[in-house]
Amino acid sequence: MTLKVKLATAAIWSSLISFGKGVVLEDAASLSSSYDFVIVGGGTAGNVVANRLTEDPKTNVLVLEAGPTDAGVLEIQVPFLCTHTTPQTPWDWNYTTVPQPGLEGASITYPRGHVLGGTSSVNCLVYTRGAKSDYDRYANVTGDKGWGWDSMFGYFKKSEKFTPPSDRHNTTDEFNPAVHGFNGFNSVSLPGAPTDIDGRFNDAIDELGGVFTRNLDTNSGEPLGFGWSQAVIDGPSGTRSSSSSGYLSPILRRPNLHVLVNAQVSRLISTGHQAGKGPVFTKVEYRLNGKGPLKTVQATKEIILSAGSINTPQVLTNSGVGNSQTLKDLNIAPQVDLPNVGENLSDHPIVTLAWLVNSNGTYDDFNRNATLQAEELQKWRTTRQGVFVNGISQHIGFARVPDFPNNPASGTDSPNYEIFVSNFLLGNTPPTGNFLSISAIMLTPGPSSRGSVRFNSSDPFAVPVIDAGLLVDAKTDVPLMREAVKSILHLVSAPAWKDYIIGPQSSSQPTLSSTDKEIDAFITANSRSAYHVVGTSSMSPKGDTKKGVVDPDLKLKKAGGIRIVDASILPFVPAGHTQAATYALAERASDLIKADHGL
Ligand SMILES: Cc1cc2nc3c(=O)[nH]c(=O)nc-3n(C[C@H](O)[C@H](O)[C@H](O)COP(=O)(O)OP(=O)(O)OC[C@H]3O[C@@H](n4cnc5c(N)ncnc54)[C@H](O)[C@@H]3O)c2cc1C
Ligand SMILES: *[C@@H]1O[C@H](CO)[C@@H](O)[C@H](O)[C@H]1NC(C)=O
Ligand SMILES: *[C@@H]1O[C@H](CO)[C@@H](O)[C@H](O)[C@H]1NC(C)=O
Ligand SMILES: *[C@@H]1O[C@H](CO)[C@@H](O)[C@H](O)[C@H]1NC(C)=O
Numbered sequence: 001m002t003l004k005v006k007l008a009t010a011a012i013w014s015s016l017i018s019f020g021k022g023v024v025l026e027d028a029a030s031l032s033s034s035y036d037f038v039i040v041g042g043g044t045a046g047n048v049v050a051n052r053l054t055e056d057p058k059t060n061v062l063v064l065e066a067g068p069t070d071a072g073v074l075e076i077q078v079p080f081l082c083t084h085t086t087p088q089t090p091w092d093w094n095y096t097t098v099p100q101p102g103l104e105g106a107s108i109t110y111p112r113g114h115v116l117g118g119t120s121s122v123n124c125l126v127y128t129r130g131a132k133s134d135y136d137r138y139a140n141v142t143g144d145k146g147w148g149w150d151s152m153f154g155y156f157k158k159s160e161k162f163t164p165p166s167d168r169h170n171t172t173d174e175f176n177p178a179v180h181g182f183n184g185f186n187s188v189s190l191p192g193a194p195t196d197i198d199g200r201f202n203d204a205i206d207e208l209g210g211v212f213t214r215n216l217d218t219n220s221g222e223p224l225g226f227g228w229s230q231a232v233i234d235g236p237s238g239t240r241s242s243s244s245s246g247y248l249s250p251i252l253r254r255p256n257l258h259v260l261v262n263a264q265v266s267r268l269i270s271t272g273h274q275a276g277k278g279p280v281f282t283k284v285e286y287r288l289n290g291k292g293p294l295k296t297v298q299a300t301k302e303i304i305l306s307a308g309s310i311n312t313p314q315v316l317t318n319s320g321v322g323n324s325q326t327l328k329d330l331n332i333a334p335q336v337d338l339p340n341v342g343e344n345l346s347d348h349p350i351v352t353l354a355w356l357v358n359s360n361g362t363y364d365d366f367n368r369n370a371t372l373q374a375e376e377l378q379k380w381r382t383t384r385q386g387v388f389v390n391g392i393s394q395h396i397g398f399a400r401v402p403d404f405p406n407n408p409a410s411g412t413d414s415p416n417y418e419i420f421v422s423n424f425l426l427g428n429t430p431p432t433g434n435f436l437s438i439s440a441i442m443l444t445p446g447p448s449s450r451g452s453v454r455f456n457s458s459d460p461f462a463v464p465v466i467d468a469g470l471l472v473d474a475k476t477d478v479p480l481m482r483e484a485v486k487s488i489l490h491l492v493s494a495p496a497w498k499d500y501i502i503g504p505q506s507s508s509q510p511t512l513s514s515t516d517k518e519i520d521a522f523i524t525a526n527s528r529s530a531y532h533v534v535g536t537s538s539m540s541p542k543g544d545t546k547k548g549v550v551d552p553d554l555k556l557k558k559a560g561g562i563r564i565v566d567a568s569i570l571p572f573v574p575a576g577h578t579q580a581a582t583y584a585l586a587e588r589a590s591d592l593i594k595a596d597h598g599l
């Protein structure tokens with residue numbers, strides 16, 4: 001999704017915007033040699049834990065973040081510019097997958113946030129929680145009721161600060177306040193500027209019936225149906241809410257918190273053995289600014305590993321935690337034999353369809369006309385209104401494929417796919433034309449659609465070998481995705497779009513008269529990742545060392561001193577985008593950690 005226009009004006013504006021009130025450290029001079037907790041990765045989950053643990057002034061915490069500060073970066077702050085934050089930017093790890101057999105052998109770009117806030121600083125802001133049964137399934141497969149919906153619902157609310165939309169329009173009929181939190185740290189909002197397609201979309205849902213029912217709020221745990229998109233935007237300031245802006249910025253002045261950026265952790269070091277526990281890890285080794293010498297810092301209570309679904313397995317591998325034989329082959333001394341480190345990766349495939357439309361009211365020009373973009377940026381800066389307060393989609397819906405044999409969905413009321421609508425071409429913007437795009441995410445990959453994160457070098461800073469496992473389970477995934485594509489084609493056939501849609505953007509795009517075979521060919525040729533990577537350090541029942549990497553309390557199995565808190569612990573990908581789940585799991589993890597240490 002590279003966009004043609006470079007944000008030439010960004011540097012000028014950046015210097016004008018002050019961000020945050022506290023201090024993010026860029027060198028190690030003022031660090032202590034030891035902290036109660038050292039958090040590896042100042043990303044989505046890591047910053048939640050940093051915030052919650054430092055609520056107690058006697059507990060001190062160090063966050064080590066490999067990437068730079070997000071302070072003053074306009075591409076990160078402006079919701080509409082989310083597609084400019086990756087790939088191949090200073091805030092991206094710039095990963096690529098190995099060739100994906102399910103995608104006709106394509107190697108695909110695989111962005112991850114390399115910046116304070118992690119992937120919450122670079123994602124496209126969509127806020128979805130998934131289905132109740134996704135969480136009840138986590139409870140079932142871990143044997144811990146605390147991961148079930150009834151418990152996690154409280155953590156969704158605890159993390160959330162629902163805010164009025166930027167344009168302060170009346171939102172009474174657009175969401176259900178009863179299922180939201182209003183006092184948390186992560187801001188969520190409804191669209192803050194109207195688009196030309198709002199009326200047509202709502203009319204189309206009412207005209208069609210079938211799976212196209214209305215859902216006042218798809219974040220209630222019962223997502224089936226269509227409604228307004230919610231996004232991690234602070235409405236009043238029209239700004240992205242990331243874990244940095246939301247959870248860290250307001251508390252940076254706490255004297256018991258140190259945040260060091262440009263600090264990449266190589267490995268965790270065990271300094272002793274505890275009976276019945278295995279090695280106990282107490283030291284964290286890292287480098288600053290991408291170069292030596294390696295430094296170490298001590299964690300007296302716990303190391304919290306929050307490096308994300310790709311890099312958490314990397315730090316574990318470097319630390320001798322993984323498949324012992326594989327580690328030996330890499331010349332890494334095995335410390336803890338846990339063969340599932342980096343295995344069982346699960347992700348969502350996404351495919352986008354687009355149409356040329358008879359309107360000048362789409363957002364395409366903002367992605368290709370530098371003058372217009374600069375004008376709109378100035379408007380955003382001075383008024384916090386207009387197109388740039390919106391994310392990539394204002395309309396979203398979830399549907400289930402009826403009577404699908406061995407449906408991999410977590411429960412009978414949970415969806416198989418999501419559809420979201422964009423008022424512009426989501427993808428490379430052509431020089432001319434106005435577009436409508438509708439994307440389908442297949443939310444329930446079949447059991448064999450599992451990838452991995454592996455390593456082919458003992459260099460702790462080497463690039464991981466990533467297999468996203470997309471559409472591997474072709475017998476399950478492709479037919480489910482086909483139903484999603486058919487739903488999109490059905491959606492655009494509604495009378496509401498008459499006189500609006502001119503025709504498909506590409507002649508290879510399926511139509512209602514396409515055969516299943518033609519639709520499937522389009523899917524395998526055009527699907528990419530939604531980047532909802534989970535499962536690489538999965539939870540499994542307490543004491544089960546055959547499956548999984550962490551116990552349900554998120555402590556590393558067969559070892560002491562390490563707890564993993566990030567999206568990698570989820571055994572299945574939820575039926576939605578993954579950040580809401582990540583914030584909620586990090587809130588629960590913080591409570592588990594506090595309880596263990598009497599905080
Ligand atoms: C392009 C893109 C768009 C997305 N869009 C959406 C969306 O619209 N809605 C949604 O809900 N989800 C979306 N997601 C997914 C979602 O953002 C992630 O699932 C979630 O943010 C992951 O959080 P995390 O805490 O597990 O990892 P991260 O947020 O990635 O945090 C990991 C942190 O650790 C740091 N780190 C890594 N290795 C080291 C090391 N060795 N030493 C020190 N620090 C290290 C990283 O730099 C990073 O800051 C998107 C993802 C991508 C990539
Ligand atoms: C990713 O690529 C960009 C652009 O080339 C570069 O600035 C950035 O440093 C790279 N990220 C990493 C982690 O190397
Ligand atoms: C959880 O397990 C119970 C008991 O086996 C079962 O009835 C229920 O359907 C399961 N729920 C999910 C979501 O897996
Ligand atoms: C907002 O809309 C609702 C429902 O349409 C209406 O009942 C309410 O009076 C409106 N509120 C305001 C402040 O206009």
Ligand SMILES: *[C@@H]1O[C@H](CO)[C@@H](O)[C@H](O)[C@H]1NC(C)=O
Nearest residue numbers: 357358359360361434499500
């Ligand atoms: C779009 O703008 C052009 C130039 O201003 C105008 O001629 C045309 O009628 C407009 N089209 C629509 C559909 O509004």
Ligand SMILES: *[C@@H]1O[C@H](CO)[C@@H](O)[C@H](O)[C@H]1NC(C)=O
Nearest residue numbers: 365368369370371372373375
């Ligand atoms: C780009 O936008 C500017 C400002 O709105 C406008 O004057 C100009 O005509 C546009 N350029 C093109 C090529 O459409």
Ligand SMILES: *[C@@H]1O[C@H](CO)[C@@H](O)[C@H](O)[C@H]1NC(C)=O
Nearest residue numbers: 097098456457463464465466
């Ligand atoms: C190791 O994996 C990386 C990432 O996929 C790749 O770029 C590199 O060529 C591989 N090296 C070897 C020796 O296989």
Ligand SMILES: *[C@@H]1O[C@H](CO)[C@@H](O)[C@H](O)[C@H]1NC(C)=O
Nearest residue numbers: 141340344546547548571572
């Ligand atoms: C992969 O995850 C699934 C779902 O939790 C589980 O059934 C399976 O056993 C896992 N495989 C391994 C090797 O852990």
